[in-house]
Amino acid sequence: MQLVWFRDDLRVHDHPALFAAAQRGEPVVALYIASPQQWQLHDCGPRKAQWHYANVQALREALAGLGIPLTVWRCEHFDDIPARLGALCNEAGIGAVHCHHGLGVNERALEQKLADQLPVPLHRYADANLVDYSAITTGQGGLYQVFTPFARRCRQWMAPPQPLPAPEPQAAQPPLQADDAWSETVDLLWPAGEQAAARTLARFCQQRLSAYHDDRDWPAKAGTSALSPYFAAGVLSPRQAAHALSQQADGEGAQSWLNELLWREFYRYLLYHHARLSRHDALFPAKEARWEANDEWLRRWQQGRTGFPLVDAGMRQLNATGWMHNRVRMLCASFLVKDLHIDWRLGEAYFMQQLVDGDLASNNGGWQWAAGCGADAAPYFRSFSPYRQSERFDPDGDYIRQWVPELAEVPARQLHKGGPFLLAPDYPAPMVDHKAQTARFTAQFKQQMEETRHAS
Missing domain, CATH: 1.25.40.80 (Serine Threonine Protein Phosphatase 5, Tetratricopeptide repeat)
Structure with missing residues (x-):
């Protein structure tokens, strides 16, 4: 019997591990392991957990149509998995375990433990x-x-x-075990499943x-x-x-x-x-700015109360839906690091806690790009102007008004000026001077680079 271990690959089509397991000519069974406390350590928020739960249920139905039972475990931490999975292999007569390579440090460490400790081979494949x-x-x-x-x-x-097909249906197999209790309240904007x-x-x-x-x-x-x-x-x-x-x-x-x-x-x-990126290390540490701690400013950014309409619209969309338009993601990230001078890691963590589509690699890469310390990063002297961005990409103010109702009656031309021009008593004044703050960031960063150059 062949066991396929599903993680961030909740589909039956174009699934190299599932396809390879089915080619062995033996019955195939499937396993998904929820690790909520481990996810929280990785800044995975409740929305992403809900999204996974919904898609695990859709995956169960798709696999059942192929005669493959899916068992769901709840193991709070990765450390709980090797002994339990090893016992299952012995009890159920599993001949091999199949999975896709993980990219993060903890995921790779878990795979290595399984490879070392399981009583059967662990076959790992590149995902599609x-x-x-x-x-x-x-x-x-x-x-x-x-x-x-x-x-x-x-x-x-x-x-x-050339995507792989789903495996051919097999004779229905009984479940390995009863599921562990794991459920999330599912209230999402996206329908789940392939x-x-x-x-x-x-x-x-x-x-x-x-x-x-x-x-x-x-x-x-x-x-x-x-x-x-x-x-x-x-x-x-x-x-x-x-x-x-x-x-x-x-x-x-x-x-x-x-x-x-x-x-x-x-x-x-x-x-x-560079697996260390999963631990919030900058790809180029020498290009890190000297970040400033300001809990109040961080809270206002998180809440969408900065006084910059397009920034606030984006953060409120994120908080309400678990998703934000990519153009606005770049603006909100630039604002946190280059206007507020707050460590990009705090923004990276907050996005992951809120996003339905939180992806470790893309989220980390985007934040390091904004902060200037990652691959192909925006240069330290480049920043996004909140007013210029809204004037170019939300000229009529439709997006801003949708997410910042306090500004519903403000004419578009005033939305792109901000400050006292808004004339909206329930909306905060800009929390910083954009030009002054970005100029200070540029000057400090340039000085830091000069100091580093002379020190070396």
Whole structure:
């Protein structure tokens, strides 16, 4: 009997570990292990736990249609897993365990413990990525640290995407054990499961892809794919997305979305080669700013009470829904680090605690990009102007008014000026002077770089 251990790969199609297990010619059974306390240590919030729970239930139904029973355990910490899984292998006559490689330090350590301690082989596979992270190197054999040459290399290297089918149905097997008690109150904006993901992908390709290049930066428009939660839980693989994309007419929209898929691959590539990123280490520590502690400012940023309308709209959307438009994510991140001078790790943690689509690699990469200490990072002298961003990408103020109702009656031209021009008594004044704060950040960072250069 072959056991497939599911984690952030909650699907039956294009699942290398499941497909390989089914090829052994023996009955296949499945296991999912919830580790809520471990997740909390990783800043995984309740929304992501709810999302996983909903998709685990959808996965159970999909596997049942293939005759594969799914057992769900609750092991609070990763340390609880090896002994229990080893006992199961002995009791149930498991011949081998199959799973996909994890990227984080703790996930890799758990896999190594299992490989060392299980009484049966642990077979690990690369998930259905677009590229082989171990094979993509520069012409000199080094690792890429800038996105554009990485993406160019990937486009040259990538074969036409060929997703794996789901395994053939087998004779229905009995469950390994009764499930442990694990449930979450599910109240989410996204329908769970592969079928929902496939419908969303098809709708995006048919209705939004052609305009994606133009519409993706406008937060008031439904211009994005809305697929990020499915990618984060592994309900949809990037190879499936790229395959669907290959069936469409090429154009600016298709190329722009492929670029976004490659950004996701880039951040996972970095985490694959630099596992310490999962522990909040900067890729380039020498480029870290000297962060300032200010709990009150951090709280106001978290609550969407900064006095900068587009920043506040984004943070309130995040708090209300567990999702934020990517253009606004970049602005909110830039504001925390370059206007408020607060450590990017606090923003990274808060996003992960709130996001349904929280992805370790993408979230970490995005925050280090904003802070200037990661790969292909925004230079220290670049910052996002909240007013310029709203004027360009929310010119009529529709997005701002949706999430900041205190400003519902304020004319758009005033929304992009802020301060006393808003004339909204229930809305706070700007908490800082944007130009002064970003200039101070730039001056301090430049001085720090000079000191580092002279010291070396």
